[in-house]
Amino acid sequence: SEGAAATYTQNQTSGGSSGRRAADVIRGAEEEAGDVIAALEYLLTLPYVDKDRVGVGGVSLGGLVSVMAAARDSRFKALISMAGGYRQSGQGGVDEAWGPLQGIWEESARRIQVPVLILWAKNDMLLERDVGRELEKDLRLAGKRVEMTVYPDFQQNGHFLFSRVKGYPLFVPDAMRFLARHLKR
Secondary structure: OOOOOOOOOHHHOOOOOOOOOHHHHHHHHHHHHHHHHHHHHHHOOOOOOOOOOOEEEEEOHHHHHHHHHHHHOOOOOEEEEEOOOOOOEOHHHOEOOHHHHHHHHHHHHHHOOOOEEEEEEOOOOOOOHHHHHHHHHHHHHOOOOEEEEEEOOOOOOHHHHHOOHHHHHHHHHHHHHHHHHHOOO
16 A cells, blocks of 8 residues: 555544544545455465465454455455454444445445355444344345354453454364365365
């Protein structure tokens, strides 16, 4: 990409107002999906990369970016979205991101051609499970291969299950089984 992105910061993701309009964050996520595809382009030039076994995944806004990238490029062979999405409270508690996010889920569900694994924690305090369930529903309606796993409560905020070492033993085995099943030789 051109220079440094300022879509969000560590303290400004997923659950609250980031000081940016939801439309700007979504637009930034679209740009980041382009960066993910550029990384794929580079990976595919490397002689030791098996072009038929490249998956994509991300956590939180990165989970949304991964969905967008997989919808735009069929060279990905599997997708894992961990607590992926974006919500932003606006005036009067209205979620300014929900409408655009639903549109992204619906469009992505039409375009994604790879198996999808959606992972969530029951006590995610930043993104409700409904965000993931909506993506799962849209993928199923589009006849796509999708699995969703919801883990029990994790520490004080399950959103961090996927980014804390103590969470790895819970979800990594499921992610590895999914990848082994769908990226096998």
